[in-house]
Amino acid sequence: MSGTHSLDSFVEAARRDVDEALDRWLPTRPAGPPRLAAAMRYSLFAGGKRFRPVLALAAADAVANAHEDARRLALPAACALEMIHTYSLIHDDLPAMDNDTLRRGRPTAHVVYGEGLAILAGDALLTEAFALLAREPAVDAPAVHGRKLRTIALVSSAAGSSGMVGGQVLDLALERRPPDEDDAASALADVHARKTGALIRAAAGAGALMAGAAEGALAAIDDYATELGLCFQIVDDVLDVEGAAKDLGKTAGKDAVAGKLTYPALYGLEESKRRARACVERAHATLAREGLAGRLPAIATWVLERKK
Amino acid sequence: MSGTHSLDSFVEAARRDVDEALDRWLPTRPAGPPRLAAAMRYSLFAGGKRFRPVLALAAADAVANAHEDARRLALPAACALEMIHTYSLIHDDLPAMDNDTLRRGRPTAHVVYGEGLAILAGDALLTEAFALLAREPAVDAPAVHGRKLRTIALVSSAAGSSGMVGGQVLDLALERRPPDEDDAASALADVHARKTGALIRAAAGAGALMAGAAEGALAAIDDYATELGLCFQIVDDVLDVEGAAKDLGKTAGKDAVAGKLTYPALYGLEESKRRARACVERAHATLAREGLAGRLPAIATWVLERKK
Numbered sequence: 001m002s003g004t005h006s007l008d009s010f011v012e013a014a015r016r017d018v019d020e021a022l023d024r025w026l027p028t029r030p031a032g033p034p035r036l037a038a039a040m041r042y043s044l045f046a047g048g049k050r051f052r053p054v055l056a057l058a059a060a061d062a063v064a065n066a067h068e069d070a071r072r073l074a075l076p077a078a079c080a081l082e083m084i085h086t087y088s089l090i091h092d093d094l095p096a097m098d099n100d101t102l103r104r105g106r107p108t109a110h111v112v113y114g115e116g117l118a119i120l121a122g123d124a125l126l127t128e129a130f131a132l133l134a135r136e137p138a139v140d141a142p143a144v145h146g147r148k149l150r151t152i153a154l155v156s157s158a159a160g161s162s163g164m165v166g167g168q169v170l171d172l173a174l175e176r177r178p179p180d181e182d183d184a185a186s187a188l189a190d191v192h193a194r195k196t197g198a199l200i201r202a203a204a205g206a207g208a209l210m211a212g213a214a215e216g217a218l219a220a221i222d223d224y225a226t227e228l229g230l231c232f233q234i235v236d237d238v239l240d241v242e243g244a245a246k247d248l249g250k251t252a253g254k255d256a257v258a259g260k261l262t263y264p265a266l267y268g269l270e271e272s273k274r275r276a277r278a279c280v281e282r283a284h285a286t287l288a289r290e291g292l293a294g295r296l297p298a299i300a301t302w303v304l305e306r307k308k
Numbered sequence: 309m310s311g312t313h314s315l316d317s318f319v320e321a322a323r324r325d326v327d328e329a330l331d332r333w334l335p336t337r338p339a340g341p342p343r344l345a346a347a348m349r350y351s352l353f354a355g356g357k358r359f360r361p362v363l364a365l366a367a368a369d370a371v372a373n374a375h376e377d378a379r380r381l382a383l384p385a386a387c388a389l390e391m392i393h394t395y396s397l398i399h400d401d402l403p404a405m406d407n408d409t410l411r412r413g414r415p416t417a418h419v420v421y422g423e424g425l426a427i428l429a430g431d432a433l434l435t436e437a438f439a440l441l442a443r444e445p446a447v448d449a450p451a452v453h454g455r456k457l458r459t460i461a462l463v464s465s466a467a468g469s470s471g472m473v474g475g476q477v478l479d480l481a482l483e484r485r486p487p488d489e490d491d492a493a494s495a496l497a498d499v500h501a502r503k504t505g506a507l508i509r510a511a512a513g514a515g516a517l518m519a520g521a522a523e524g525a526l527a528a529i530d531d532y533a534t535e536l537g538l539c540f541q542i543v544d545d546v547l548d549v550e551g552a553a554k555d556l557g558k559t560a561g562k563d564a565v566a567g568k569l570t571y572p573a574l575y576g577l578e579e580s581k582r583r584a585r586a587c588v589e590r591a592h593a594t595l596a597r598e599g600l601a602g603r604l605p606a607i608a609t610w611v612l613e614r615k616k
Binding site: 031040096119142145156159160172 | 341348443461464480481502
């Protein structure tokens with residue numbers, strides 16, 4: 001990540017915490033089949049940016065109160081979000097979906113482990129994410145129980161049929177039958193709000209919820225994360241056009257080749273970039289209005305300026 | 309279901325409650341894509357026996373106290389278990405897994421909706437099951453919060469990498485490389501304890517937990533359900549050999565044709581039946597020891613005597 005030195009060191013520490021926790025919470029010497037654990041870990045430790053967990057921890061820090069360890073409370077949710085994100089990538093890459101053979105510069109899970117085991121590794125990551133949310137942090141206090149249940153409801157709703165899975169269904173349908181020109185803009189916005197936006201909002205929301213955020217702060221963080229998610233997707237689309245294959249670790253310009261509905265295809269490169277900048281400005285304004293800061297503004301700037 | 313009149317009417321009422329609740333809790337006019345909702349409902353309302361929800365409600369009744377509505381408390385868990393069971397069938401039927409084109413006498417989900425949507429419908433059912441467990445029953449009391457979290461932990465652990473998904477991975481591996489004769493018995497027991505046994509135990513346990521069972525009763529119900537799950541699987545294998553295609557709604561003798569490791573293949577038909585009877589005797593003894601009754605003994609007898 002680029003940006004201020006302060007963000008760099010925050011992100012580095014957050015990633016270290018998340019990787020260490022994922023390693024601890026995911027069965028290495030499992031009660032289950034070792035090959036399943038290997039497939040789950042292959043995709044989970046594939047050099048992802050850990051964007052969602054970093055965001056969850058930043059949101060937790062931004063609302064932290066003096067009496068509780070916000071990082072400890074939010075870390076399981078941060079890890080669960082990464083597990084759910086990883087499962088979605090494994091399933092999206094399958095031959096029956098996007099049929100991608102390369103992800104982050106490495107062969108995708110089904111290429112390495114076969115289609116059956118890849119599907120099951122995704123299923124297991126999704127299931128274990130909820131196990132983790134229910135189990136950790138192991139604090140037996142009514143207030144924490146209540147937060148955990150709200151977090152599970154938030155995350156499952158964001159990942160489910162009206163959220164992320166619904167977005168992937170819409171995306172598949174659009175590839176098969178592109179929308180009329182009149183409907184293209186709303187179709188594009190709808191797909192991305194669900195497919196990537198919902199989980200990004202859930203990451204920020206879950207981190208804040210677990211850290212005990214007040215309702216006003218929760219609402220502001222949700223508004224912020226909505227802008228952030230849209231910016232993230234626009235920048236993804238722009239990078240697909242501008243980026244080189246080796247930087248992105250996947251085939252650049254693939255969307256354009258596939259005739260996919262993207263922001264640059266619909267609005268052009270310059271207008272897409274303008275819209276991404278406008279998202280970040282609105283995200284900053286939302287935080288300022290609620291008096292929230294910490295690393296959240298810098299994360300928005302990073303999402304805008306990232307090169308991969 | 310055969311058996312006493314009392315069990316028949318209990319099961320009929322339980323199924324009606326479950327079907328009505330599933331219909332209410334699953335998005336018909338969803339915020340998400342209608343085609344996804346249709347695929348989810350196609351498999352969920354495919355004439356299943358509702359064995360796991362019936363068991364969950366029977367366990368809840370068996371431990372019910374006078375102050376709470378056990379049925380209302382356990383119904384969401386009963387439905388969630390059926391959603392998870394259904395997702396597992398959809399994914400198991402996929403070409404990359406068992407490649408089944410017929411289930412309960414109807415074309416499987418991927419035959420009707422395509423492989424991509426079938427995978428996503430399974431993903432959505434699994435995810436929405438956890439949303440349901442977190443949300444319902446909407447009782448804002450610390451005791452119920454605590455039960456819900458324990459239920460989510462129990463169910464996700466049973467469905468995850470060391471439980472049901474792990475069992476399917478082991479099953480796939482066994483098909484590709486059958487075990488040595490010495491290892492066959494333990495491999496068979498291990499696969500089934502995970503693949504079907506874990507979720508049956510979770511169904512009984514979740515029903516009892518949500519109804520507020522004491523620890524002793526929970527342990528007894530888990531022992532009971534362990535025997536029940538094993539009996540269920542042995543009878544399934546026996547029916548596959550003995551059953552006719554039209555009764556089972558799937559290709560009879562398919563396991564034998566595929567050279568699958570089954571109880572009749574390993575022990576012969578008569579010894580398999582003897583073992584199923586022994587399970588039920590132990591299940592009954594466990595309940596008697598703890599003074600638990602209600603419909604649980606009759607359910608065990610039904611599992612033994614069922615013809616489909």
